[in-house]
Amino acid sequence: MNKILIVDASESDRRLMSGLLVKSGYEPIAVDSMEAAKEKVAELPPGAVVVAAMKFTGGTALELINWQKREGYKFPVIAIVDNLNPLEIADVMKDGGAVNIIQRLAIDKQLVETVGRYARPKNMVLQLDNTLITRHSKAFNEIIQSIEKVAATNANCIIFGESGMGKEQIARQIYLQSSRTQKPLIVLEAGGAALVGRHDPESDRSEMFNRIEGYFQEAKGGTLVIKNVQLLTFEKQSVLLHILEQEHPDVRIICTANSSLLKMVADETFRDNLFFILRQTSISVPPLRETTEDIPDIADYLLTRYAQKKLQPKKRLDASAIKALKLHPWPGNVRELKDVVLFAAFHTPNDAISASDLSFSQSGPETDSGFKLQDPAMEKAKIIAALEQAEGNKTMAAKLLKIDRSSLYIKMRQYGLK
Template sequence: MNKVLIVDASESDRRLMSGLLVKSGYEPIAVETMEAAKDEVAKLPPGAVIVTAMTFVRGTAQELVNWQKREGYTFPVIAVVDNLNPLEIADVMKGWGAVDIIQRLAMDKQLVETVVRYVSPEKALLILPNVLIPRQSEAFRRIGLSIRTIAATNANAIIFGECGTGKEQIARQIYMHSSRAQKPCTVIEAGGAALVGQHDPTTLRSEIYNRIESCFKKADGGTIILKNIHLLNFDKQTVLLHILENEHPDVRVICTAEPELLKMVSEKTFRPNLFYILRQIDIAVPPLREVTEDIATLSEYFLASYSNSMGADQKRLDASALKELKVYPFPGNVRELKDVVLFAAFHTSADVITASDLNFSQSEPAPNSSLNLQDPTMEKAKINAALKQAQGNKTMAAKLLNIDRTTLYIKMRQYGLK
């Protein structure tokens, strides 16, 4: 939990500030003297913030800042000021290094929103367990049925879906519900370092062969989850194919892959014979923009997990926030939804998150299924998709399509869309 050091001679104000910060998920440390402040600064973790009165017992804010500089500490200092004029405030911030100020009379309104600008947002990056989050869409009801059906077999499987859709969690569910659940499960990143090993001159085998074979031996009788198999280079594909075809290990392989794998197979950059050995059965996971009915359920789950980790009351999304979340395309899918919702929870002092609290990334690459109107033969389908995603709202649909509302009406008439 992010720490905030409060240095103030007023016991009532220390109590007030501590209460406001605790409610917003911070861990306040309140002291009244210079000696105690120095002791606590030395123990502060990275990302902490100092909130200090202009004067306190046996010290001043400027003396504390100067001591920080001499000792090599760089924690942001926010000054609590009492009715200073603009010139005096400028001197506080420029003359001795405060990053910001809070008016004491407006402490209840300014404290949290000021602290949040300078504290490290580490806790917004909540690490969630590898579990399948309950969802309400029909698509995921069918996926749940597929998980149980596949788990009852011994077939290899590929889970297809865009980045961030939860493919690995689905693969783990298949393993956990299978007859191999009491045997080892090894998770390997196809594009990672796990498949790089040492060359063994005594066997004349390549390092890739030794490493892949060792993974199968480790998982004997169990399951290997091979993530992102579209990242396997041709050498690794060849070794994997040889092991599966010739050594027949007692291992079930569940793979995850992005949709580009299908194109790679057709272009022969991924070996078709390996593909069909691995894809004895498959599951296609829809992107979040196609199952927007799941957004409310997922968001509530993330907020509950965040609340538990912070030891704070759970926040909720209002109608305006849910509306914005449902219209945003989420190229990063569920993973991106989690980050957007938790970032808003971390930076919002209120119990209710509104649309204005949401911060969508401006640097996301557009997915291949972007709703931009580029190919005339696809326009009708894309307009229908945009209208569905915007729940019939023409202004939002036009925004998704990167056209104006008038052009959207023209296109709708052109294709006979209501």
């Protein structure tokens, strides 16, 4: 299991990062100071990664990087930035410094994926490709139909959905089924280092403008995928809008976003004119907790891939495991399902994985279970759906609805449910 050293003065962020990494099959070690970081670096095994804040108690990410160089350690360092100051980021990444950055506000979206690029895979860590995992639910079939319709046009598209639901894979499928497949596909993270400007003293335009325009030139005739578009700063939004309105580049843009983008447009923190240019059409991806019928298909795919990697017979889920997986709320969606299933496959000596072999993380961001009673007009339908998913088990249904058992009985009598 890969060890990941976290160096950050924020106790809450250390807990958040540790929980995300444990859930993804890593072994985090969290410290808050330069002195403690040096001690832990000396104990790290091959394949480890360091995640360090730009500033922490007694030091900075750059100082830790330079100390590693002097001492002969070569662990990749990922820097956590509080804001995308181009000069600070250029300083920490120059001359073989930090290998990448993570925006603090996007830790939950960027940490696991970024760490996965640099941690040496071993044991249960399985890096999946960009394949869209086939499943048989009505919701997935509707997404496949939407992909075909969007691909047949040149319309810009925003793919809405929670983290871990394969939005980038959907974007890639649109590209692969489009008429632009002979031209480049460029994928950018809106909150990442790739969109930090570079200084060009010969240009009268901003650093940010030159950088973003360069990606449009690189993707000419093809497709530009902007992941987590809600993380674009107002400066980046303005540059992107100017390029699209004034230069009309021959590039299709596909964005991925979570639901906060809609609120940002309403709150005027995301430019509405840019939003409507980017959302000429859209695709909504429901969370895994609303499409639990897909869990057996996804788990079977993951177990097949894992068996191929380990060169061993494929393990399977028994009925108790499938039931337990369907009852979990899945705040991390398919990405979390992968971690739970592969962790069980690695630690279970038997051919069949049962419910007792599954380990669900108790840490992670709070999410709407999909059944939580919030809208009285929807209560009856949600109660019925929760009871069906829990196969009539009132205790499990109440847990899904986030109410106690007695309240569930009151609601059932209120709506005439037996």
